[in-house]
Amino acid sequence: MAVFSTTELNATIDERWDMEVDDARYAEGLMLPLVFNKSEIIKKHGDKVNMTYKSKLTTVNVTAGTGAFTSQNYTPTSVQITVNQWKAVPIETVDNAEAQSFWKPESSFPKDAALALNEDYDNSLIDLDTEFTSNVINNVDSPTTFDEVAMLAAILKLRDLNIPLKSLAFVLPPIAFYKGIATKPQFVDADKTGLPKSVLLTSFRFQLAGIPSYETTLINTAGSTNQSRTGLLLHKSALAIAVQRRNEVRRGDAVSAGRLARIIVMHTMWGVKTFREDHGCRIHISAS
Numbered sequence: 017m018a019v020f021s022t023t024e025l026n027a028t029i030d031e032r033w034d035m036e037v038d039d040a041r042y043a044e045g046l047m048l049p050l051v052f053n054k055s056e057i058i059k060k061h062g063d064k065v066n067m068t069y070k071s072k073l074t075t076v077n078v079t080a081g082t083g084a085f086t087s088q089n090y091t092p093t094s095v096q097i098t099v100n101q102w103k104a105v106p107i108e109t110v111d112n113a114e115a116q117s118f119w120k121p122e123s124s125f126p127k128d129a130a131l132a133l134n135e136d137y138d139n140s141l142i143d144l145d146t147e148f149t150s151n152v153i154n155n156v157d158s159p160t161t162f163d164e165v166a167m168l169a170a171i172l173k174l175r176d177l178n179i180p181l182k183s184l185a186f187v188l189p190p191i192a193f194y195k196g197i198a199t200k201p202q203f204v205d206a207d208k209t210g211l212p213k214s215v216l217l218t219s220f221r222f223q224l225a226g227i228p229s230y231e232t233t234l235i236n237t238a239g240s241t242n243q244s245r246t247g248l249l250l251h252k253s254a255l256a257i258a259v260q261r262r263n264e265v266r267r268g269d270a271v272s273a274g275r276l277a278r279i280i281v282m283h284t285m286w287g288v289k290t291f292r293e294d295h296g297c298r299i300h301i302s303a304s
Contacts, residue, residue, distance in 0.1 A: 038202035045134030151297035162196035249297035254296035
C-alpha cells in the first residue's frame with residue numbers, strides 16, 4: 017500500500033501569500049502646525065532666515081520741574097534659522113523583481129516616505145527641548161507623574177511671564193496620559209468633561225485647562241538612568257522651522273550606472289531654531 021505523507025507530496029504542496037502588505041508604523045507628525053513656519057521665505061532661494069522679536073518697553077520717570085527724562089535703549093532680538101538638514105528616502109527596484117513580484121514598492125512610496133520625513137521634522141524640533149532653560153518643571157533625575165499638579169505648574173511658569181494662553185499646546189509622551197493625567201476621572205469621564213463618550217474610549221486628546229494636548233512617541237528620554245521623559249508646553253513662537261524642499265520626488269533609471277533598475281527618492285531640506293526660549297516649558301515626567 018502506498019502511503020502519501022507530506023514528505024512524499026512535498027513537491028506538490030504550494031505556498032500561498034496574503035496579497036495585502038501591511039503598513040509600517042510611523043509616529044504621526046504633529047509639530048509643524050504648533051510652531052512658527054517660515055518655509056515660504058526660502059521657497060525659491062537662500063539658506064538662512066532671520067527672524068526678529070521686539071524687546072519689552074519700560075516706563076521712565078519724568079522730572080516734575082523740568083520735564084526731563086532719560087530715553088531708554090530699545091534693541092530688537094534677531095534669531096537666525098539655518099537650513100542645514102537634508103534628508104532623503106531612496107528605494108531601488110531591480111527590473112526582474114518588479115516584473116515578478118505581486119507587490120509594487122512604488123505603490124505606497126509617496127505616503128510612506130512622507131511619513132518617514134515627517135518623523136524627522138518632529139524629531140529635529142523636539143530635540144531642541146534642552147534649550148528651554150528658563151521654565152523647567154521637576155529635576156531631570158527626579159521626575160514625577162504628569163498629573164494636574166505638574167500640568168498647572170507648567171502653565172503657571174508661562175503665565176507668570178505674561179505669555180498668553182492662546183497658541184499654547186502640550187506635547188507629551190504616551191505615559192503622561194496613560195499613567196498620568198488620563199487616570200484622573202475629572203479629565204476623562206464623560207459626565208465630568210461634557211464629552212459624549214469617555215476620552216479613553218474615543219482616543220480624543222483632551223484640552224488641559226483649555227490648552228490642546230498632543231501625544232507623540234518621539235519625546236526624548238533623559239536623566240542619568242533614563243528615568244525621565246521630556247514633556248513640553250509650547251507657545252507657537254517658542255520654536256521655528258523653515259522647510260525649503262518639502263518632500264520633492266525624483267525618479268530615475270539606473271541603466272546609466274550599469275544596473276537594470278529604477279530608482280525613486282523623496283528628499284527634503286529644512287532648518288529649525290528655538291525662537292523665544294522663555295515661551296516654552298520643559299516638564300520632566302517619570303518614565304515608569
